[in-house]
Amino acid sequence: GAGVSQSPSNKVTEKGKDVELRCDPISGHTALYWYRQRLGQGLEFLIYFQGNSAPDKSGLPSDRFSAERTGESVSTLTIQRTQQEDSAVYLCASSLAQGRAYEQYFGPGTRLTVT
Amino acid sequence: AQSVTQLGSHVSVSEGALVLLRCNYSSSVPPYLFWYVQYPNQGLQLLLKYTSAATLVKGINGFEAEFKKSETSFHLTKPSAHMSDAAEYFCAVSVDTGFQKLVFGTGTRLLVSP
Numbered sequence: 001g002a003g004v005s006q007s008p009s010n011k012v013t014e015k016g017k018d019v020e021l022r023c024d025p026i027s028g029h030t031a032l033y034w035y036r037q038r039l040g041q042g043l044e045f046l047i048y049f050q051g052n053s054a055p056d057k058s059g060l061p062s063d064r065f066s067a068e069r070t071g072e073s074v075s076t077l078t079i080q081r082t083q084q085e086d087s088a089v090y091l092c093a094s095s096l097a098q099g100r101a102y103e104q105y106f107g108p109g110t111r112l113t114v115t
Numbered sequence: 116a117q118s119v120t121q122l123g124s125h126v127s128v129s130e131g132a133l134v135l136l137r138c139n140y141s142s143s144v145p146p147y148l149f150w151y152v153q154y155p156n157q158g159l160q161l162l163l164k165y166t167s168a169a170t171l172v173k174g175i176n177g178f179e180a181e182f183k184k185s186e187t188s189f190h191l192t193k194p195s196a197h198m199s200d201a202a203e204y205f206c207a208v209s210v211d212t213g214f215q216k217l218v219f220g221t222g223t224r225l226l227v228s229p
Contacts, residue, residue, distance in 0.1 A: 099214065100147045
């Protein structure tokens with residue numbers, strides 16, 4: 001079946017512009033996660049959704065970052081007034097349910113470059 | 116707080132040689148541990164996971180890892196490297212906050228030479 005998809009695959013934007021990144025999870029997966037991967041670093045957790053509720057937003061780096069999810073489907077991560085330090089690969093993952101027993105399946109990521 | 120340390124940002128081996136990628140963790144609760152592989156321009160793929168059952172875990176593509184509580188380690192091994200193993204490998208620990216929040220290491224790039 002289809003895996004997690006993300007769009008766009010690459011995004012170049014000017015500093016100060018807003019960007020929207022999209023994630024389509026695997027059908028039926030109730031849990032959805034966003035991570036950020038900066039060059040030379042591991043993945044940082046950003047936010048988690050269970051359904052369309054976000055119980056944990058603790059990883060969002062600033063109030064310029066926000067995310068929403070429509071039901072148990074698409075999620076969008078929005079970065080307002082982008083800064084150069086926002087340049088990274090943004091990865092989305094989904095799992096069948098919440099909890100440590102459930103594998104997270106990752107999308108290919110969106111590479112964001114802020115010039 | 117949970118954390119993961121991967122020693123060596125790059126590891127080079129010859130084709131057919133043993134692969135050893137090191138991972139040490141810190142966790143205040145019994146950990147769940149994972150190894151993921153990332154091929155260029157692709158998402159992360161789960162190689163194997165430790166969930167408190169058998170300490171020696173076998174994964175895909177001939178990889179295995181051993182959980183050693185006394186050493187707080189979860190090193191990844193493969194007896195014989197193949198060219199197709201060249202990729203970036205990430206170790207992660209699960210933070211049990213009611214959902215599976217993963218804390219990742221910084222990754223190790225495996226280079227395989229003929």
